[in-house]
Ligand SMILES: Cc1cc2nc3c(=O)[nH]c(=O)nc-3n(C[C@H](O)[C@H](O)[C@H](O)COP(=O)(O)OP(=O)(O)OC[C@H]3O[C@@H](n4cnc5c(N)ncnc54)[C@H](O)[C@@H]3O)c2cc1C
């Protein structure tokens with residue numbers, strides 16, 4: 439068996455999310471290769487070559503892959519992936535965009551968001567907003583799999599010494615082109631990789647009040663998240679949404695502030711190690727998953743919490 | 748310009764499903780079914796394109812059991828002009844659904860195909876991407892804004908880091924994210940009118956599609972239960988617990 443992992447990166451740095459897929463590949467077993475598709479991305483290939491347990495890095499460096507357009511990258515993945523038993527990527531918006539397209543090109547039914555490997559053909563995955571866990575078995579010759587990052591620890595980023603092989607020939611489908619990107623720059627840790635996450639919901643009232651979370655996040659080294667209601671109301675940007683259809687997080691500490699705890703929100707955070715809920719409604723469903731619940735008005739509790747840290 | 752919208756019948760988003768006692772599947776007996784919320788957003792976007800004069804006809808399509816006609820009627824009540832049911836009782840997976848939809852698209856030649864980004868039952872987030880691959884056309888997934896300009900589309904997408912804007916040539920597939928629009932409710936007169944709109948039936952076999960699953964569900968189980976927590980009296984106790992009991996802050 440040999441496993442191809444599609445790397446997540448920004449053409450200069452390997453995203454640590456990739457390391458979760460390397461761990462999942464280790465459980466499946468077999469030679470692990472990493473594909474770095476991008477433009478001017480040789481530094482990423484160098485980093486991928488050092489990842490523990492990686493046997494080979496394939497570097498596809500072309501303008502066609504600069505912005506990870508699905509039409510182009512999926513062609514490349516399907517082309518290279520035909521020689522592998524498994525193709526893996528960690529569940530980022532990029533992976534969700536590209537992997538099903540590559541699977542269809544290979545005439546394979548992809549498997550989304552696996553949370554455990556049972557054997558080389560059999561996997562567990564949450565369905566229905568994580569209310570049930572399904573065990574599924576694939577009969578396809580090539581398994582195209584998207585890995586839930588929070589379910590697999592990151593493997594060591596160093597200790598490997600893989601050879602880097604350049605992939606020639608570029609796939610430019612000519613179907614789409616990149617115009618612009620509005621990416622929020624923040625000094626905080628990335629939501630899906632943070633050890634502490636503090637999220638605000640509709641109870642925050644408005645976007646300015648999210649500043650009440652800033653001081654606490656600074657002291658705890660936390661990332662800031664949000665519920666769908668807070669994003670829909672325009673309090674904060676879409677990339678902060680935690681939940682079934684947003685980002686999945688599982689930090690050591692998750693603090694939910696002014697969030698009721700709808701199943702769609704719980705789906706994105708209930709695997710956190712310790713959960714704290716601050717809500718003025720003592721019957722809010724969020725308390726059913728909270729290790730520590732504080733029934734209080736957040737406008738009183740947050741300044742006190744910050745001062746006590 | 749013709750718009751095709753793919754909709755799915757799913758468990759209503761308010762329902763918390765449970766496994767059947769024998770773990771063979773999810774217990775769906777007497778559970779409220781609805782149109783997948785993301786598909787509702789896709790239908791709304793199609794209707795707005797028609798209201799803007801960009802689209803001239805909206806065709807709603809679903810692949811599934813006969814009961815899925817209810818969700819097609821909902822789409823018709825929201826503004827679709829006609830509907831097609833690809834009827835089957837087989838367990839469906841995104842690849843076979845995409846193959847059925849491709850056969851419909853080959854016959855209908857839509858300029859824009861609108862879908863949801865994700866069905867909230869299987870949480871697959873695959874079908875749109877697969878259909879785009881099978882048709883060899885462009886895909887704009889997780890869309891929060893769609894602008895059609897002649898033979899091109901400009902689409903803003905919700906990505907991990909924020910927002911990304913692409914241009915694509917038509918025909919193309921757009922999968923709707925939550926912020927694309929806020930769907931309207933169907934009015935009673937429109938629900939009545941929808942009953943008279945055309946709804947055609949076909950089957951995967953008629954379309955020449957083999958829908959035998961490649962991935963089989965062996966069992967389902969409940970996720971690990973969290974231990975019941977406690978309510979703390981005040982912030983001081985909370986901080987004490989986090990430091991000395993949970994040891995997650997120092
Ligand atoms: C298809 C679909 C997908 C979805 N995906 C997601 C998703 O990915 N993520 C997600 O989060 N949701 C998602 N949702 C939405 C979800 O169903 C809920 O509507 C949403 O999570 C509610 O957000 P909220 O808890 O912030 O708001 P609300 O439910 O309105 O709760 C606000 C809470 O704040 C409390 N509060 C108010 N004022 C104060 C105060 N001063 N002090 C303390 N507490 C206060 C209230 O008691 C209440 O409990 C989805 C829904 C659908 C249909």
Ligand SMILES: Nc1ncnc2c1ncn2[C@@H]1O[C@H](COP(=O)(O)O)[C@@H](O)[C@H]1O
Pocket residue numbers: 753754755756783785786789808809810811839841844861862863864865866867869870871872873874875
């Ligand atoms: N059975 C189906 N019939 C028609 N469209 C579907 C079906 N299943 C999924 N889709 C479409 O594909 C989208 C994504 O579904 P999924 O890939 O299952 O998460 C849905 O929002 C629908 O637009």
